Amino acid sequence: MKIEKKMKQSSRQWLCRQLNDGFVKQASTAGYRSRAIFKLMEIDDKFALIKNATSIIDLGAAPGSWSQLLAARAAENAKIVALDLLPFAPLDRVHQYVGNFEDMALQSAVAEYLEQKADLILSDMSPSTTGHRQIDHLKIMALVENVLIFACKILQMDGALVIKIFQGGEEKRFASHLKTIFRRVVFFKPQASRNESREIYLVASGFVLGRP
Template identity: 50%
Template sequence: MKGPSPGGRGLTTRLRTAKGRTTASQKWLERQLNDPYVRAAQARGLRSRAAFKLIEIDEKYRLLKPGARVVDLGAAPGGWTQVVVQKAGPRGRVVALDLLAMDPLPGATVLQGDFQDPAAEQAVLTALDGPADLVLSDMAPNTTGHGATDHLRIIGLAELALDFAIKVLAPGGGFVAKVFQGGSEKTLLEALKRDFASVRHAKPPASRKDSSELYVVAMGFRGEGAK
Protein backbone atom coordinates (compact mmCIF):
# COMPACT_ATOMS: atom_id res chain seq x y z
CA MET A 1 0.00 0.00 0.00
CA LYS A 2 1.51 3.27 -1.13
CA GLY A 3 0.47 6.84 -0.54
CA PRO A 4 -1.27 9.08 -3.08
CA SER A 5 0.55 11.34 -5.50
CA PRO A 6 -0.32 14.76 -4.08
CA GLY A 7 1.78 16.68 -6.58
CA GLY A 8 -0.74 16.51 -9.42
CA ARG A 9 -2.79 19.56 -10.26
CA GLY A 10 -6.54 19.37 -9.79
CA LEU A 11 -9.50 21.63 -9.46
CA THR A 12 -9.73 23.44 -6.16
CA THR A 13 -13.05 23.12 -4.36
CA ARG A 14 -14.32 26.25 -2.65
CA LEU A 15 -17.27 26.26 -0.29
CA ARG A 16 -19.90 28.92 -0.20
CA THR A 17 -19.91 30.47 3.23
CA ALA A 18 -22.65 28.82 5.23
CA LYS A 19 -24.64 30.70 7.81
CA GLY A 20 -23.22 30.03 11.25
CA ARG A 21 -19.92 28.62 9.94
CA THR A 22 -16.81 30.36 11.25
CA THR A 23 -13.95 31.40 9.00
CA ALA A 24 -11.72 28.81 10.66
CA SER A 25 -14.17 25.97 10.04
CA GLN A 26 -14.64 27.20 6.46
CA LYS A 27 -10.90 26.98 5.83
CA TRP A 28 -10.69 23.56 7.51
CA LEU A 29 -13.47 22.16 5.33
CA GLU A 30 -11.90 23.55 2.16
CA ARG A 31 -8.54 22.04 3.13
CA GLN A 32 -10.18 18.66 3.75
CA LEU A 33 -11.99 18.72 0.41
CA ASN A 34 -8.78 19.60 -1.46
CA ASP A 35 -6.44 17.27 0.44
CA PRO A 36 -5.27 14.39 -1.82
CA TYR A 37 -4.59 12.24 1.25
CA VAL A 38 -8.18 12.69 2.47
CA ARG A 39 -9.50 11.71 -0.95
CA ALA A 40 -7.14 8.73 -1.17
CA ALA A 41 -8.13 7.54 2.31
CA GLN A 42 -11.80 7.68 1.36
CA ALA A 43 -11.16 5.85 -1.91
CA ARG A 44 -9.25 3.05 -0.16
CA GLY A 45 -11.63 2.66 2.74
CA LEU A 46 -9.12 3.93 5.31
CA ARG A 47 -10.52 5.46 8.48
CA SER A 48 -8.22 8.49 8.43
CA ARG A 49 -5.67 10.29 6.27
CA ALA A 50 -3.19 9.65 9.11
CA ALA A 51 -2.88 6.09 7.81
CA PHE A 52 -0.60 7.42 5.07
CA LYS A 53 1.82 8.82 7.66
CA LEU A 54 2.43 5.31 8.97
CA ILE A 55 2.59 3.89 5.46
CA GLU A 56 5.31 6.41 4.56
CA ILE A 57 7.25 5.88 7.80
CA ASP A 58 7.16 2.13 7.21
CA GLU A 59 8.31 2.52 3.60
CA LYS A 60 11.45 4.19 4.94
CA TYR A 61 12.18 2.15 8.06
CA ARG A 62 10.50 -1.24 7.40
CA LEU A 63 9.03 -1.52 10.88
CA LEU A 64 5.94 -3.60 10.08
CA LYS A 65 6.65 -7.26 9.42
CA PRO A 66 4.45 -10.31 8.78
CA GLY A 67 3.56 -12.09 12.00
CA ALA A 68 4.50 -9.12 14.21
CA ARG A 69 2.91 -8.31 17.56
CA VAL A 70 1.99 -4.62 17.47
CA VAL A 71 0.32 -2.20 19.88
CA ASP A 72 -1.36 0.95 18.55
CA LEU A 73 -1.85 3.49 21.36
CA GLY A 74 -4.48 6.18 20.90
CA ALA A 75 -5.73 4.14 17.98
CA ALA A 76 -9.19 5.65 17.30
CA PRO A 77 -10.57 5.95 14.68
CA GLY A 78 -8.29 3.15 13.47
CA GLY A 79 -6.39 4.37 10.40
CA TRP A 80 -3.01 3.23 11.72
CA THR A 81 -4.49 -0.05 12.96
CA GLN A 82 -5.79 -0.83 9.48
CA VAL A 83 -2.29 -0.45 8.05
CA VAL A 84 -0.78 -2.63 10.78
CA VAL A 85 -3.33 -5.41 10.28
CA GLN A 86 -2.58 -5.50 6.56
CA LYS A 87 1.19 -5.56 7.10
CA ALA A 88 1.22 -8.04 10.00
CA GLY A 89 -1.04 -10.45 8.15
CA PRO A 90 -3.02 -13.37 9.54
CA ARG A 91 -0.15 -14.57 11.76
CA GLY A 92 0.25 -11.17 13.42
CA ARG A 93 -1.33 -9.98 16.64
CA VAL A 94 -2.53 -6.39 16.63
CA VAL A 95 -3.95 -4.56 19.64
CA ALA A 96 -5.59 -1.13 19.36
CA LEU A 97 -6.03 0.79 22.62
CA ASP A 98 -7.76 4.13 23.15
CA LEU A 99 -9.69 6.04 25.79
CA LEU A 100 -12.38 6.52 23.15
CA ALA A 101 -14.61 3.79 21.81
CA MET A 102 -13.45 2.48 18.43
CA ASP A 103 -15.43 0.43 15.93
CA PRO A 104 -14.33 -3.21 15.66
CA LEU A 105 -11.67 -3.96 13.06
CA PRO A 106 -11.16 -7.47 11.66
CA GLY A 107 -7.70 -8.76 12.51
CA ALA A 108 -7.24 -6.51 15.55
CA THR A 109 -8.17 -6.69 19.22
CA VAL A 110 -9.78 -3.35 20.09
CA LEU A 111 -9.56 -2.32 23.75
CA GLN A 112 -10.94 0.78 25.43
CA GLY A 113 -9.00 2.16 28.39
CA ASP A 114 -6.10 4.23 29.67
CA PHE A 115 -2.70 2.85 28.68
CA GLN A 116 -1.34 4.06 32.04
CA ASP A 117 -3.72 1.73 33.87
CA PRO A 118 -1.94 -1.53 34.88
CA ALA A 119 -5.12 -3.42 34.00
CA ALA A 120 -4.97 -2.06 30.44
CA GLU A 121 -1.30 -3.02 30.20
CA GLN A 122 -2.11 -6.57 31.27
CA ALA A 123 -5.02 -6.73 28.83
CA VAL A 124 -2.68 -5.72 26.01
CA LEU A 125 -0.13 -8.41 26.92
CA THR A 126 -2.86 -11.02 27.19
CA ALA A 127 -4.20 -10.11 23.74
CA LEU A 128 -0.70 -10.16 22.25
CA ASP A 129 0.07 -13.51 23.92
CA GLY A 130 3.63 -12.33 24.50
CA PRO A 131 5.79 -9.20 24.31
CA ALA A 132 5.31 -6.66 21.53
CA ASP A 133 7.58 -6.21 18.54
CA LEU A 134 6.42 -2.64 17.97
CA VAL A 135 4.57 0.05 19.93
CA LEU A 136 3.02 2.91 17.97
CA SER A 137 1.66 6.20 19.30
CA ASP A 138 -0.02 8.82 17.14
CA MET A 139 -1.45 10.40 20.28
CA ALA A 140 -1.55 14.15 20.75
CA PRO A 141 -3.15 16.23 23.52
CA ASN A 142 -5.74 18.86 22.73
CA THR A 143 -3.82 21.94 21.60
CA THR A 144 -4.03 25.25 23.46
CA GLY A 145 -2.68 27.45 20.68
CA HIS A 146 0.35 28.29 22.82
CA GLY A 147 3.30 26.64 21.08
CA ALA A 148 5.55 26.11 24.09
CA THR A 149 2.75 24.65 26.20
CA ASP A 150 1.57 22.34 23.42
CA HIS A 151 5.13 21.14 22.85
CA LEU A 152 5.65 20.29 26.52
CA ARG A 153 2.32 18.47 26.68
CA ILE A 154 2.97 16.26 23.66
CA ILE A 155 6.52 15.46 24.81
CA GLY A 156 5.08 14.45 28.18
CA LEU A 157 2.59 12.19 26.43
CA ALA A 158 5.34 10.64 24.31
CA GLU A 159 7.40 9.98 27.46
CA LEU A 160 4.44 8.17 29.03
CA ALA A 161 4.02 6.12 25.85
CA LEU A 162 7.72 5.25 26.02
CA ASP A 163 7.34 4.10 29.63
CA PHE A 164 4.55 1.80 28.46
CA ALA A 165 6.61 0.53 25.52
CA ILE A 166 9.57 -0.35 27.74
CA LYS A 167 7.26 -2.55 29.82
CA VAL A 168 5.83 -4.52 26.89
CA LEU A 169 8.51 -4.61 24.17
CA ALA A 170 10.57 -7.63 23.27
CA PRO A 171 14.34 -7.21 22.76
CA GLY A 172 14.98 -5.74 19.31
CA GLY A 173 11.54 -4.12 19.23
CA GLY A 174 10.62 -0.68 17.94
CA PHE A 175 8.77 2.43 19.07
CA VAL A 176 7.18 5.29 17.10
CA ALA A 177 5.63 8.37 18.70
CA LYS A 178 4.36 11.74 17.56
CA VAL A 179 6.10 14.85 18.90
CA PHE A 180 6.16 18.54 17.95
CA GLN A 181 9.21 20.41 16.72
CA GLY A 182 10.88 22.28 19.54
CA GLY A 183 13.83 22.35 21.87
CA SER A 184 12.64 20.62 25.02
CA GLU A 185 12.68 16.95 24.03
CA LYS A 186 16.17 16.36 25.43
CA THR A 187 14.97 14.05 28.21
CA LEU A 188 12.90 11.98 25.79
CA LEU A 189 15.75 11.62 23.29
CA GLU A 190 18.22 10.69 26.03
CA ALA A 191 15.88 7.94 27.21
CA LEU A 192 15.36 6.68 23.67
CA LYS A 193 19.08 6.59 22.93
CA ARG A 194 19.68 4.74 26.19
CA ASP A 195 17.08 2.07 25.47
CA PHE A 196 17.27 1.72 21.67
CA ALA A 197 20.12 1.10 19.24
CA SER A 198 18.83 3.62 16.69
CA VAL A 199 16.76 6.80 17.07
CA ARG A 200 15.59 8.93 14.14
CA HIS A 201 13.20 11.80 13.44
CA ALA A 202 10.72 11.44 10.58
CA LYS A 203 8.48 13.98 8.84
CA PRO A 204 6.39 11.86 6.44
CA PRO A 205 5.06 13.61 3.32
CA ALA A 206 1.48 13.04 4.54
CA SER A 207 2.22 15.30 7.53
CA ARG A 208 0.98 18.72 6.47
CA LYS A 209 3.76 21.21 5.75
CA ASP A 210 2.24 23.80 8.07
CA SER A 211 2.15 21.30 10.94
CA SER A 212 4.95 21.18 13.52
CA GLU A 213 4.48 17.45 14.08
CA LEU A 214 7.38 15.03 13.80
CA TYR A 215 7.73 11.36 14.67
CA VAL A 216 10.50 9.75 16.67
CA VAL A 217 11.37 6.31 15.30
CA ALA A 218 13.36 4.12 17.68
CA MET A 219 14.60 0.65 16.69
CA GLY A 220 16.54 -2.11 18.38
CA PHE A 221 15.15 -2.12 21.92
CA ARG A 222 17.92 -3.07 24.37
CA GLY A 223 15.71 -4.02 27.32
CA GLU A 224 14.61 -7.40 28.50
CA GLY A 225 11.05 -6.93 27.24
CA ALA A 226 7.82 -7.97 28.88
CA LYS A 227 7.86 -10.98 31.12
Protein backbone atom coordinates in the same frame (compact mmCIF):
# COMPACT_ATOMS: atom_id res chain seq x y z
CA MET B 1 -27.73 33.94 9.89
CA LYS B 2 -25.94 31.75 7.31
CA ILE B 3 -24.17 28.70 8.69
CA GLU B 4 -20.80 29.81 7.25
CA LYS B 5 -20.99 33.07 9.16
CA LYS B 6 -21.45 31.20 12.39
CA MET B 7 -18.46 28.99 11.78
CA LYS B 8 -15.28 30.05 13.44
CA GLN B 9 -12.53 31.03 11.03
CA SER B 10 -10.42 28.05 12.15
CA SER B 11 -13.24 25.61 11.37
CA ARG B 12 -13.65 27.17 7.92
CA GLN B 13 -9.93 26.85 7.29
CA TRP B 14 -10.01 23.21 8.44
CA LEU B 15 -12.94 22.40 6.14
CA CYS B 16 -11.30 24.14 3.20
CA ARG B 17 -8.05 22.28 3.78
CA GLN B 18 -9.87 18.94 4.03
CA LEU B 19 -11.75 19.56 0.78
CA ASN B 20 -8.56 20.44 -1.08
CA ASP B 21 -6.33 17.81 0.47
CA GLY B 22 -5.22 15.09 -1.98
CA PHE B 23 -4.53 12.63 0.85
CA VAL B 24 -8.08 13.07 2.19
CA LYS B 25 -9.50 12.34 -1.28
CA GLN B 26 -7.20 9.35 -1.78
CA ALA B 27 -8.08 7.92 1.64
CA SER B 28 -11.78 8.24 1.01
CA THR B 29 -11.54 6.63 -2.47
CA ALA B 30 -9.54 3.70 -1.10
CA GLY B 31 -11.87 3.14 1.88
CA TYR B 32 -9.29 4.15 4.48
CA ARG B 33 -10.65 5.64 7.67
CA SER B 34 -8.28 8.58 7.75
CA ARG B 35 -5.55 10.28 5.74
CA ALA B 36 -3.25 9.37 8.65
CA ILE B 37 -2.78 5.95 7.04
CA PHE B 38 -0.42 7.48 4.48
CA LYS B 39 1.93 8.59 7.26
CA LEU B 40 2.30 5.03 8.55
CA MET B 41 2.63 3.73 4.96
CA GLU B 42 5.59 6.04 4.43
CA ILE B 43 7.13 5.09 7.76
CA ASP B 44 6.73 1.38 7.05
CA ASP B 45 7.90 1.65 3.43
CA LYS B 46 11.11 3.23 4.71
CA PHE B 47 11.74 1.24 7.90
CA ALA B 48 9.93 -2.09 7.17
CA LEU B 49 8.62 -2.50 10.70
CA ILE B 50 5.30 -4.30 10.23
CA LYS B 51 5.94 -7.43 8.18
CA ASN B 52 8.14 -9.18 10.74
CA ALA B 53 6.22 -8.09 13.83
CA THR B 54 4.08 -10.72 15.52
CA SER B 55 2.87 -8.68 18.46
CA ILE B 56 1.82 -5.09 17.73
CA ILE B 57 0.28 -2.29 19.81
CA ASP B 58 -1.41 0.71 18.16
CA LEU B 59 -1.87 3.54 20.71
CA GLY B 60 -4.26 6.37 19.81
CA ALA B 61 -5.81 4.18 17.15
CA ALA B 62 -9.20 5.80 16.42
CA PRO B 63 -10.73 6.00 13.86
CA GLY B 64 -8.55 3.05 12.88
CA SER B 65 -6.59 3.76 9.72
CA TRP B 66 -3.22 2.71 11.16
CA SER B 67 -4.87 -0.48 12.40
CA GLN B 68 -6.22 -1.04 8.88
CA LEU B 69 -2.68 -0.96 7.55
CA LEU B 70 -1.44 -3.21 10.34
CA ALA B 71 -4.15 -5.76 9.56
CA ALA B 72 -3.22 -5.62 5.87
CA ARG B 73 0.57 -5.84 6.25
CA ALA B 74 1.22 -7.90 9.38
CA ALA B 75 1.94 -11.62 9.19
CA GLU B 76 -1.05 -13.95 9.46
CA ASN B 77 -0.13 -15.07 12.96
CA ALA B 78 0.44 -11.52 14.28
CA LYS B 79 -1.59 -10.25 17.22
CA ILE B 80 -2.70 -6.63 16.86
CA VAL B 81 -4.01 -4.52 19.73
CA ALA B 82 -5.53 -1.07 19.22
CA LEU B 83 -6.26 1.34 22.07
CA ASP B 84 -7.97 4.73 22.14
CA LEU B 85 -10.04 6.97 24.37
CA LEU B 86 -12.70 6.72 21.67
CA PRO B 87 -14.34 3.56 20.33
CA PHE B 88 -14.14 2.89 16.62
CA ALA B 89 -15.80 0.47 14.21
CA PRO B 90 -14.32 -3.03 14.65
CA LEU B 91 -11.68 -4.33 12.25
CA ASP B 92 -10.86 -7.94 11.47
CA ARG B 93 -7.69 -9.12 13.21
CA VAL B 94 -7.60 -6.08 15.52
CA HIS B 95 -8.37 -6.46 19.23
CA GLN B 96 -9.67 -3.14 20.50
CA TYR B 97 -9.47 -1.49 23.94
CA VAL B 98 -11.30 1.73 24.77
CA GLY B 99 -9.84 3.91 27.50
CA ASN B 100 -7.00 6.10 28.61
CA PHE B 101 -3.60 4.68 27.76
CA GLU B 102 -2.29 6.06 31.09
CA ASP B 103 -4.65 3.75 33.01
CA MET B 104 -2.36 1.05 34.41
CA ALA B 105 -5.16 -1.53 34.49
CA LEU B 106 -5.61 -1.04 30.76
CA GLN B 107 -1.89 -1.43 30.14
CA SER B 108 -1.96 -4.69 32.09
CA ALA B 109 -4.97 -5.90 30.10
CA VAL B 110 -3.09 -5.25 26.85
CA ALA B 111 -0.03 -7.12 28.13
CA GLU B 112 -2.20 -10.05 29.24
CA TYR B 113 -3.97 -10.28 25.90
CA LEU B 114 -0.69 -10.36 23.98
CA GLU B 115 0.70 -13.16 26.18
CA GLN B 116 4.17 -12.29 24.96
CA LYS B 117 6.24 -9.13 24.74
CA ALA B 118 5.48 -6.76 21.87
CA ASP B 119 7.85 -6.28 18.98
CA LEU B 120 6.26 -3.12 17.63
CA ILE B 121 4.58 -0.24 19.50
CA LEU B 122 3.09 2.68 17.60
CA SER B 123 1.83 5.85 19.23
CA ASP B 124 -0.11 8.34 17.12
CA MET B 125 -1.78 9.72 20.27
CA SER B 126 -2.55 13.43 20.31
CA PRO B 127 -3.80 14.87 23.59
CA SER B 128 -6.54 17.46 23.17
CA THR B 129 -4.93 20.74 22.20
CA THR B 130 -5.23 24.06 24.04
CA GLY B 131 -4.16 26.22 21.09
CA HIS B 132 -1.12 27.30 23.10
CA ARG B 133 1.90 25.82 21.30
CA GLN B 134 4.21 25.36 24.24
CA ILE B 135 1.55 23.89 26.50
CA ASP B 136 0.49 21.47 23.74
CA HIS B 137 4.13 20.50 23.23
CA LEU B 138 4.61 19.81 26.94
CA LYS B 139 1.35 17.82 27.11
CA ILE B 140 2.43 15.46 24.36
CA MET B 141 5.95 15.16 25.80
CA ALA B 142 4.46 14.09 29.15
CA LEU B 143 2.37 11.49 27.32
CA VAL B 144 5.28 10.12 25.29
CA GLU B 145 7.42 9.81 28.43
CA ASN B 146 4.71 7.43 29.66
CA VAL B 147 4.73 5.59 26.34
CA LEU B 148 8.46 5.07 26.80
CA ILE B 149 8.01 3.72 30.34
CA PHE B 150 5.33 1.35 29.01
CA ALA B 151 7.55 0.33 26.06
CA CYS B 152 10.45 -0.48 28.37
CA LYS B 153 8.20 -2.88 30.27
CA ILE B 154 6.55 -4.58 27.34
CA LEU B 155 8.90 -4.44 24.33
CA GLN B 156 11.04 -7.40 23.52
CA MET B 157 14.72 -7.12 22.75
CA ASP B 158 15.27 -5.65 19.31
CA GLY B 159 11.68 -4.33 19.23
CA ALA B 160 10.68 -1.01 17.67
CA LEU B 161 8.77 2.07 18.75
CA VAL B 162 7.22 4.82 16.61
CA ILE B 163 6.07 7.92 18.49
CA LYS B 164 4.40 11.09 17.33
CA ILE B 165 5.44 14.33 18.99
CA PHE B 166 4.77 18.01 18.41
CA GLN B 167 8.05 19.88 18.13
CA GLY B 168 8.69 22.62 20.64
CA GLY B 169 12.11 22.21 22.25
CA GLU B 170 11.98 19.05 24.35
CA GLU B 171 12.10 16.59 21.45
CA LYS B 172 15.90 16.58 21.13
CA ARG B 173 16.36 15.69 24.79
CA PHE B 174 13.76 12.95 24.41
CA ALA B 175 15.51 11.61 21.27
CA SER B 176 18.83 11.55 23.12
CA HIS B 177 17.19 9.56 25.87
CA LEU B 178 15.78 7.11 23.31
CA LYS B 179 19.27 6.66 21.90
CA THR B 180 20.40 5.20 25.21
CA ILE B 181 17.69 2.53 24.93
CA PHE B 182 17.47 1.81 21.18
CA ARG B 183 20.27 1.19 18.69
CA ARG B 184 18.75 3.38 15.96
CA VAL B 185 16.67 6.52 16.49
CA VAL B 186 15.63 8.91 13.73
CA PHE B 187 13.23 11.79 13.29
CA PHE B 188 10.89 11.27 10.34
CA LYS B 189 8.44 13.75 8.84
CA PRO B 190 6.17 11.91 6.36
CA GLN B 191 5.07 13.83 3.27
CA ALA B 192 1.50 13.15 4.34
CA SER B 193 2.15 15.17 7.51
CA ARG B 194 1.16 18.74 6.77
CA ASN B 195 4.08 21.16 6.41
CA GLU B 196 2.48 23.66 8.74
CA SER B 197 2.01 21.02 11.45
CA ARG B 198 4.66 20.72 14.18
CA GLU B 199 4.05 16.99 14.24
CA ILE B 200 7.02 14.72 13.62
CA TYR B 201 7.66 11.02 14.31
CA LEU B 202 10.51 9.39 16.17
CA VAL B 203 11.30 5.95 14.81
CA ALA B 204 13.34 3.89 17.25
CA SER B 205 14.41 0.32 16.54
CA GLY B 206 16.75 -2.23 18.07
CA PHE B 207 15.50 -2.04 21.65
CA VAL B 208 18.38 -2.97 23.92
CA LEU B 209 17.58 -2.00 27.45
CA GLY B 210 14.75 -2.92 29.82
CA ARG B 211 14.61 0.34 31.79
CA PRO B 212 13.55 3.89 30.76
